[in-house]
Amino acid sequence: xxxxxxGGIVVSGRDKKQLDILVDGExxxxxxxxxxxxxxxxxxxxGRLVFPGFIDGHTHMDLEVSGTVTADGFxxxxxAELAGGTTCLIDFATQNRGETLAYALRRWHExxxxxxxxxYAFHLAISDWNEEVSRELEDVIAGGIRSFKLYMxxxxxxxxxxxxxxxxxxxxxxxxxxxxxxxxRGIIDARRAEVLRRKGHRRDVSDYPATRxxxxxxxxVSRLLKIAACVDTPVIIVHLSTKEGYAExxxxxxxxxxxxxxxxxxxxxxxxxxxxxxxxxxxxxMCAPPLRTEADQRALxxxxxxxxxxxxxxxxxxFTLAQKAAxxxxxxxxxxxxxxxxxxxxxxxxxxxxxxxxSVEQMCALLSENPARLYRLYPKKGVIAPGxxxxxxxxxxxxxxxxxxxxxxxxxxxxxxxxxxxxGRAGQVYLRGRLAAENGxxxxxxxxxxxxxxxxxxxx
Numbered sequence: 001x002x003x004x005x006x007g008g009i010v011v012s013g014r015d016k017k018q019l020d021i022l023v024d025g026e027x028x029x030x031x032x033x034x035x036x037x038x039x040x041x042x043x044x045x046x047g048r049l050v051f052p053g054f055i056d057g058h059t060h061m062d063l064e065v066s067g068t069v070t071a072d073g074f075x076x077x078x079x080a081e082l083a084g085g086t087t088c089l090i091d092f093a094t095q096n097r098g099e100t101l102a103y104a105l106r107r108w109h110e111x112x113x114x115x116x117x118x119x120y121a122f123h124l125a126i127s128d129w130n131e132e133v134s135r136e137l138e139d140v141i142a143g144g145i146r147s148f149k150l151y152m153x154x155x156x157x158x159x160x161x162x163x164x165x166x167x168x169x170x171x172x173x174x175x176x177x178x179x180x181x182x183x184x185r186g187i188i189d190a191r192r193a194e195v196l197r198r199k200g201h202r203r204d205v206s207d208y209p210a211t212r213x214x215x216x217x218x219x220x221v222s223r224l225l226k227i228a229a230c231v232d233t234p235v236i237i238v239h240l241s242t243k244e245g246y247a248e249x250x251x252x253x254x255x256x257x258x259x260x261x262x263x264x265x266x267x268x269x270x271x272x273x274x275x276x277x278x279x280x281x282x283x284x285x286m287c288a289p290p291l292r293t294e295a296d297q298r299a300l301x302x303x304x305x306x307x308x309x310x311x312x313x314x315x316x317x318x319f320t321l322a323q324k325a326a327x328x329x330x331x332x333x334x335x336x337x338x339x340x341x342x343x344x345x346x347x348x349x350x351x352x353x354x355x356x357x358x359s360v361e362q363m364c365a366l367l368s369e370n371p372a373r374l375y376r377l378y379p380k381k382g383v384i385a386p387g388x389x390x391x392x393x394x395x396x397x398x399x400x401x402x403x404x405x406x407x408x409x410x411x412x413x414x415x416x417x418x419x420x421x422x423x424g425r426a427g428q429v430y431l432r433g434r435l436a437a438e439n440g441x442x443x444x445x446x447x448x449x450x451x452x453x454x455x456x457x458x459x460x
Contacts, residue, residue, distance in 0.1 A: 006043065008050035013368075049394075052393070053391025060316060066335035067326070070317055074111055078118045087430075093107070093125065095133075098128060101136045117442060125150075125151070126150060129159065144452025161227060165227050181239070217289055236260040239262060239263065239315050261310055275291070320414075349425075374460055400422070401425060
């Protein structure tokens with residue numbers, strides 16, 4: 001079946017132009033002015049922005065963490081992503097200590113296959129490093145997993161400096177890349193203990209952000225970048241949250257180092273004042289790293305505008321209020337993470353494009369083109385071009401709606417931005433040429449497929 005999208009304003013990371021898009025089956029057949037095809041069904045998108053399907057490069061679906069499992073598995077989580085305009089996510093298949101990488105990937109396929117409503121790929125989070133895992137990496141990368149995750153904190157996942165060095169060295173040999181959660185574990189542990197000694201309890205969520213201070217992120221970013229410089233390999237800083245952390249990135253780049261940076265909507269539109277809400281409501285906003293200050297928000301927006309941050313992902317890690325209540329007596333027992341899959345594109349448009357902080361071209365680069373390039377899904381994903389998957393988002397720039405937990409696809413029973421009015425949303429979302437969602441409603445559930453990363457260099 002052929003479909004001709006006529007008159008839309010096609011957006012790329014470099015420009016926008018009124019063009020027609022001819023789709024043949026699941027692929028884009030042609031992009032140009034005044035296209036025609038007598039066999040095609042015509043969809044009039046005149047005057048509407050048309051983005052390549054958005055890609056969320058940082059999600060945690062069906063993750064076992066903090067003695068529980070995230071509220072969203074691939075069934076509800078991918079519906080949330082699709083409703084907002086995301087046509088492909090990249091989730092973290094997680095190797096627990098004592099497991100092989102193959103076992104971790106097999107478990108994640110069991111979680112995702114047949115459940116997803118948008119396309120999906122995997123990173124692989126490494127928590128156990130030894131000669132066997134090092135050998136196994138060759139097969140994993142040959143099988144289409146080229147991005148990996150390392151943690152500099154969390155008892156169950158933390159990798160020491162030697163392990164980071166050795167993994168980066170091995171990934172350099174094999175053509176992989178690592179994204180790293182950068183926080184200083186020792187500072188966090190010490191700050192938590194200080195709260196307990198000083199107060200005799202850790203019930204007050206307002207004490208939480210000080211246990212993961214700005215400099216704990218900045219120190220870890222600096223240390224990682226020095227390790228990566230010793231290996232002479234690029235790395236990705238995931239969910240960057242502070243101006244101090246970004247300053248470390250700038251210093252490394254000024255010295256000629258290649259560093260990629262991701263941030264998340266929560267660090268752009270929410271701040272640490274939420275932790276002072278009464279009756280434990282601040283637990284809803286506990287994520288790691290924590291929400292920061294308005295000064296950090298300004299620094300991150302400025303970095304986005306200047307092209308210093310490459311991608312905006314969600315770090316979607318959702319829990320219910322009952323799950324969050326595990327931290328009622330001790331905030332350190334709260335499972336950290338927030339839902340955000342559905343709102344990400346609309347938040348970036350409303351607070352970024354509408355506010356004049358970024359352009360629609362930059363939004364396209366941050367949400368589509370750059371993650372596709374960084375994770376080597378390009379040009380299958382992330383671009384509207386002949387031969388690419390027909391993943392299209394027809395954007396309704398005039399639509400106004402209010403965020404509500406009752407109108408979302410996520411299994412989390414709260415919305416961090418409940419009651420916020422936004423202008424602009426995904427009107428129609430096409431997944432490989434098929435209308436899959438419209439104005440937040442899912443029309444083609446379960447249509448997602450697994451995709452793998454391609455060989456070759458990262459061109460970003």
